Amino acid sequence: MNDYAFELRDVVHERQKRMVLHHITLKLRAGRPTCLIGSSGSGKTSFLRLLNRLESPVSGEILFKGQPIEQYPVRQLRTRVGFAFQAPAMFEGTVTDNLLMAARFANGKITQSDRDRVSEALALADLNDSYADRDADQLSGGERQRVALARTLMSKPEVLLLDEPTSALDPKSGARLVDALKKLAHAGVTVIMATHRLEEGEVLGGDTIVFEAGRVVEHREARPDATSEVTHV
Ligand SMILES: Nc1ncnc2c1ncn2[C@@H]1O[C@H](COP(=O)(O)OP(=O)(O)OP(=O)(O)O)[C@@H](O)[C@H]1O
Ligand SMILES: [Mg+2]
Incomplete structure (x- = not known):
C-alpha cells in the first residue's frame, strides 16, 4: 500500500499565463486530514483543482497513490478523489435526484443500494x-x-477535496460539518480541506500546509500522538 495519497514533484501551475503555484514539492499522507491555509489568492483552490485534474500543471509531476495522475481515467480518478466545490452548481430536480446522478456518474447506473445510501450520505453531510x-x-x-x-x-x-466547505455556514452549522468531516477522516477518508478558519484545522487534526503567494511556506505534520513537527520549506 502507498502511504501517500498524493505526491507533487516540482509542480508549476499557471492560470491565464500567470504563475499561480511555484515549484511545489510535497507529499500528502493517505488516511490523514490535511488543511490548506493561506490568504486569499495564495493558491489553495488552484492546488485542489490539480488533485482531481480539473486543471493540469505546466510542468512537474503529480502522483496519486504512487502513479502519475494522468494515467488514471478521468472518471475513475474523480470518483476516487471527490471534490466539494465552494459554490457548487446543482443539477435540476430534487436533492435525491442530485445524489443519484452522482452515483450514476460514478458507476454508469443507479442501483437499489445507491437509493439506500441517500439518507446516509445526507446524514454524513x-x-x-x-x-x-x-x-x-x-x-x-x-x-x-x-x-x-x-x-x-x-x-x-x-x-x-473540500474548498472552504463552511464558508457559507453559520458558526454552529460549520462546527457540526467539521465534526462530520472528522468522522469521515476517522473512517479512513483522506480529507484535504482549504479553509480560512484556523480552528477548523485544529478540530480536524492532521497536517497543515501554508500557502503564500503561490508558494508552500510551511508543511506542518502532526504526529499520530498529536504533537506537531514543523517543517519549513
Ligand atoms: N479562473 C482563473 N483565471 C485566472 N487566474 C485565476 C483564476 N482563478 C484564480 N486565479 C488566480 O490564481 C491565484 C490563486 O488563486 P486561488 O483561487 O487558487 O487562491 P485561493 O487561495 O483559493 O484564494 P481564496 O482564499 O480567495 O479562495 C490568484 O492570483 C488568482 O487571481
Ligand atoms: Mg479559494
Missing part, C-alpha cells in the same frame, strides 16, 4: 431527511455546499 425531496435549485448557499458534499460521498471517495 449534516442534512436531515427532510432535505431529500427539496428542490435543489431553491437551496441556500450553505445547504448547497452540504448537498455537494453528500453528492460526492455517494461514490465513496477515498479522498475528499
Whole structure:
C-alpha cells in the first residue's frame, strides 16, 4: 500500500499565463486530514483543482497513490478523489435526484443500494431527511455546499477535496460539518480541506500546509500522538 495519497514533484501551475503555484514539492499522507491555509489568492483552490485534474500543471509531476495522475481515467480518478466545490452548481430536480446522478456518474447506473445510501450520505453531510425531496435549485448557499458534499460521498471517495466547505455556514452549522468531516477522516477518508478558519484545522487534526503567494511556506505534520513537527520549506 502507498502511504501517500498524493505526491507533487516540482509542480508549476499557471492560470491565464500567470504563475499561480511555484515549484511545489510535497507529499500528502493517505488516511490523514490535511488543511490548506493561506490568504486569499495564495493558491489553495488552484492546488485542489490539480488533485482531481480539473486543471493540469505546466510542468512537474503529480502522483496519486504512487502513479502519475494522468494515467488514471478521468472518471475513475474523480470518483476516487471527490471534490466539494465552494459554490457548487446543482443539477435540476430534487436533492435525491442530485445524489443519484452522482452515483450514476460514478458507476454508469443507479442501483437499489445507491437509493439506500441517500439518507446516509445526507446524514454524513449534516442534512436531515427532510432535505431529500427539496428542490435543489431553491437551496441556500450553505445547504448547497452540504448537498455537494453528500453528492460526492455517494461514490465513496477515498479522498475528499473540500474548498472552504463552511464558508457559507453559520458558526454552529460549520462546527457540526467539521465534526462530520472528522468522522469521515476517522473512517479512513483522506480529507484535504482549504479553509480560512484556523480552528477548523485544529478540530480536524492532521497536517497543515501554508500557502503564500503561490508558494508552500510551511508543511506542518502532526504526529499520530498529536504533537506537531514543523517543517519549513
Ligand atoms: N479562473 C482563473 N483565471 C485566472 N487566474 C485565476 C483564476 N482563478 C484564480 N486565479 C488566480 O490564481 C491565484 C490563486 O488563486 P486561488 O483561487 O487558487 O487562491 P485561493 O487561495 O483559493 O484564494 P481564496 O482564499 O480567495 O479562495 C490568484 O492570483 C488568482 O487571481
Ligand atoms: Mg479559494
